[in-house]
Amino acid sequence: MAGSEPVSFMQQMVSLEYKLRASPVAVDFARRLCAGTITGHACPECGLVYTPPSGFCSICVVPTNTREHEVEIADRGTVTAFTIVNPIQYRGQKEREVYAVASILLDGASGTIGQQRLGDVDLDRVRMGMRVEAVWLPEEKRKDSAAMGAGLASAIHHWRPVDEPDTPLEEFAEHII
C-alpha cells in the first residue's frame, strides 16, 4: 500500500513440549501392547471390533470400556491399501529413504490400522491383499508410552510379509482404510 511502511519478517523457531494425559482405555491398551498383545473392543450391539479401542462404538454410541468388551487381536493381517513414501524433507524430518506405509486389517478386527510401516520387503512387491505380521521391538525397548497415548509403533517396529496366499480383494473391499 502506498505510503505504508514495508513489512519485515523474522524467523523464530520455538519448541513446545507437552504431556498428554491418556484416557484409561488408551493406558490399558498400551500396557497390554507392551506385554505383547494387541487388544480391541467388541461392540455389544453391532459386534464390530475396534482396535486400538476408543472405549465406545461410534456407530451405536454405546460404551465398550469394561473388561467384558475386550478381545485379543492377531498380530497379523492383510494389507488393504498402501503408499510408497518419498519423504518430504521438512524441518525435523529424519527419514531419508523411500519407504512403504500401509493400512492393515488385522485378523479379528473390523477396521484397519492406518499408516503402518512395512519392512523386510521389496517395495515393488507391496500389494493390496498381501499378508503381513508384526515385527515386535525387543521387550526392553517397548516404551510404555501410555502417558502419551500409545500408538502401535511404540511396541511394533514394522510389519513384514508372511508366506501365505493373498487375501482376495472382495474379502476386504468394505474395510479398505
Place this chain on the structure above:
Amino acid sequence: MAERCAVIGIGQTHHTRRRDDVSLAGLVREAAVRALEDAELGWKDIEAVVIGTAPDLFEGVMMPELYLAEALGAVGKPITRVHTAGSVGGSTAVVATQLVQSGVHERVLTVAFEKQSEGDTSWGLSGGRSGGVGAGGYFAPHIKAYIERSGAPEHVGWKVAVKDRQNALRNPYAHLKLDKIDIDSVKGSEMLWAPIRRLESCPTSDGACAMVLANEAGGRRAPRAPAWVHGKAIRSENGFFPGRDPVNPVAGQDCAADVYRQAGITDPRRELDMIECYVPFSWYEPMWMENLGIAEKNRGWELTDSGATAFEGDIPVNCSGGVLSTNPIGASGMLRFAEAALQVRGQAGERQVDGARRALGHAYGGAAQYFAMWVVGSERP
C-alpha cells in the same frame, strides 16, 4: 429459509508461493477491500465478519481471528471463526450465508486465508514429528484403493494435472502458471506418495479470498449482477470407523443430495453448468465426480478421460485451475465457492464458461470427512 442470500462482492489476492510484502493482516485486508469494492460498499456497511483458516499450527499464529479483527473492520462487530480443516473456506461461506438467510444480518463479510510461507505445513500435518507423511501420504492409499476398485488407467490422473494447470493460464489470480506442462512432464515427475506424482499435487500458496453476502434487498440493489445462493450444506462423518468408505464418503453424498434438493436439482450432470471442486491431488477429480453424483460409481474416470470436465466439455470442472494450481489451504474452499459465484455472475473473465447459470462450489477436509457445498445461480430462487 426466511431470507434469500446473494453474493454481491468477490475479492481475492494474486496467489503466490510467498507474499513477503504483506503481513497476515495485510493479506486478508487486500482480499476484503477487493470484495467491498466489487460490491461498492464500505466497512461501515458490514454488520458481521466470518473468517476461516486451517489449523493454527500451520502458521503458528494462535487464534488469528483476534488479531485480524482490526484489519477486517470488525472491531465492535460480531466476528466468528470457523474450523473445519481443509474444507474450512467452504464451511465459512456457509456460516456467513446462514447469518443472512436467518435474517440476523443484512450484509456479512466472509474471508478465508492461508499464508503457508509463514509456517511449515508438512511439519504441522506431521504433528511436529519425524516420519509424518503429510496430506499426500495420507490420501495416497485412498487413491490407490480407488484405482484398484475402478480399474482406472493411470493416465487419468496425469490428464487432470494437465487440464487444471492449463485452465490456470486463463486465471490471473492463479499461483502456478505451468505453460509447458504436458502428459509427459507429469508422468516423468517425481513419485512422492505412490501413485501421486509431484505434478499431480497441489502447490504451497499464500492467499486470501473474500465475499460480501447480502439479503434479498441487498442483492437487488447490487451494482453488478449477484450470484444467488440456491442451496448450501455442511456434512461431516467420523474419520475412522470400521466399514467407512473414505473413497466415496457417505457425508459427501449426503451433502450433495442436500444442496441439490434445496436447489431443485434432480440431474446434476445436466442441470449444473460447471463445478469448482476441491482437487488437491489429481485423482480426486474422478473420485469426487462419483461422490457428487455426476458419474456412476467406479466410472468417474471415464468422465474425466472423455474430456467432459475440460473447459470446453459439457460439465467443466475447475476452470480456475483449482487447488492443483492454487492452494492457500484455508482459502482453497472459499475460492471454489467464489469461482462458482463468479461464473454465474458472468464475471469470470477468460475462464468464463459461456452462459453459466448454475454452478456448484465444493470443499472437503480432514480425513476426507468434512464437506461443504453450495449451488449458486444467476436467477433469484
